[in-house]
Amino acid sequence: MSIQIQNLNKSFRVHVRREGWMESLRSLFKREYQTVHAVKDVSFTIDTGEIVGFLGPNGAGKTTTIKMLAGLLHPTSGNINVSGFKPQEQKNEFKKIMSLVMGQKSQLIWDIPPMETFLVNKSVYEIEEKVFRQTLDELVELLELEPLLGKPVRNLSLGQRMKCELAASLLHRPSILFLDEPTIGLDVHTQEKVRQFIAKYNREHKTTILLTSHYMGDVTALCDRVLIINHGKLLYDGGLQVLTERLTPYKLLEVRLSSIADIAWESFGEVVSFEDGKLTLRVARDRVPMVSSELLANFDIHDLNIQEPPMEEVITLAFQEESHVS
Numbered sequence: 001m002s003i004q005i006q007n008l009n010k011s012f013r014v015h016v017r018r019e020g021w022m023e024s025l026r027s028l029f030k031r032e033y034q035t036v037h038a039v040k041d042v043s044f045t046i047d048t049g050e051i052v053g054f055l056g057p058n059g060a061g062k063t064t065t066i067k068m069l070a071g072l073l074h075p076t077s078g079n080i081n082v083s084g085f086k087p088q089e090q091k092n093e094f095k096k097i098m099s100l101v102m103g104q105k106s107q108l109i110w111d112i113p114p115m116e117t118f119l120v121n122k123s124v125y126e127i128e129e130k131v132f133r134q135t136l137d138e139l140v141e142l143l144e145l146e147p148l149l150g151k152p153v154r155n156l157s158l159g160q161r162m163k164c165e166l167a168a169s170l171l172h173r174p175s176i177l178f179l180d181e182p183t184i185g186l187d188v189h190t191q192e193k194v195r196q197f198i199a200k201y202n203r204e205h206k207t208t209i210l211l212t213s214h215y216m217g218d219v220t221a222l223c224d225r226v227l228i229i230n231h232g233k234l235l236y237d238g239g240l241q242v243l244t245e246r247l248t249p250y251k252l253l254e255v256r257l258s259s260i261a262d263i264a265w266e267s268f269g270e271v272v273s274f275e276d277g278k279l280t281l282r283v284a285r286d287r288v289p290m291v292s293s294e295l296l297a298n299f300d301i302h303d304l305n306i307q308e309p310p311m312e313e314v315i316t317l318a319f320q321e322e323s324h325v326s
């Protein structure tokens with residue numbers, strides 16, 4: 001087992017700010033505080049080499065949990081074990097086996113080329129010359145970094161910066177990787193490239209990865225297992241497929257018709273849309289095989305596609321449940 005969290009809690013004491021000058025004046029003399037319970041009694045384990053998606057709406061507690069796992073925040077209570085280390089002790093050996101990539105924060109130095117940051121990391125992490133060259137060559141090839149290495153970071157696009165960011169975080173070959181929104185703001189093509197890279201890197205190096213993302217595409221492409229958190233509480237820990245099946249008892253049937261006929265499609269399922277010869281039906285999961293074969297047998301069908309409902313819908317339903325589903 002690579003990561004183990006038991007009954008983890010994190011609270012922040014925050015200053016309450018009130019509107020109006022009278023209230024501001026009063027707060028100068030008597031400060032009011034409130035406690036924000038960002039993470040509440042969270043427990044989970046992650047095995048070596050697993051990629052787990054960590055999902056939840058804004059302010060759910062994902063980044064706070066990841067920061068505790070990376071040793072940047074001390075838990076209020078509970079236990080964390082990452083590869084045998086207590087992250088909050090911030091031991092050098094611990095820093096050498098893990099990496100944290102935050103899509104919203106950069107470790108690259110703005111005015112100098114990424115290669116300079118890579119060299120800084122080489123000395124910070126005490127990476128041997130031979131290992132450094134080997135790893136760098138591998139990352140440069142996988143992420144297509146060659147043309148970027150000598151350009152000042154400020155001249156790179158967001159996607160190019162994120163690729164360099166990933167390389168900088170992986171030079172010391174961490175066995176544990178925390179990825180907090182690694183594809184945020186990237187265009188669809190670059191998102192796809194970064195996803196492919198993460199999948200390949202995980203396959204080849206058996207790196208344990210905990211990933212947060214607002215893009216369902218990242219999660220469906222990379223994670224078989226997801227954790228869902230809301231208001232600091234873990235609501236779900238299990239398979240992505242199981243979650244989809246349990247919470248959305250229907251599938252979407254996309255049918256492309258060769259000729260448009262005036263048929264009462266409602267008898268097959270709920271009509272979601274019907275545009276330019278493409279019919280989308282919402283059909284109960286257990287009726288999908290029967291409805292599909294009836295449609296194929298009775299109509300002139302060009303193409304038939306069976307789709308899972310969008311993950312956003314599944315997650316929204318999970319949040320409404322507010323309880324452990326697994």
Ligand SMILES: Nc1ncnc2c1ncn2[C@@H]1O[C@H](COP(=O)(O)OP(=O)(O)OP(=O)(O)O)[C@@H](O)[C@H]1O
Binds near residue numbers: 013036037059060063
């Ligand atoms: N340093 C802090 N001081 C006070 N409150 C904080 C601090 N950091 C986080 N919080 C609060 O803790 C809660 C959880 O925040 P967190 O950043 O972990 O959420 P998140 O799930 O990562 O959200 P997002 O998807 O928006 O990044 C929020 O209510 C947030 O305002």
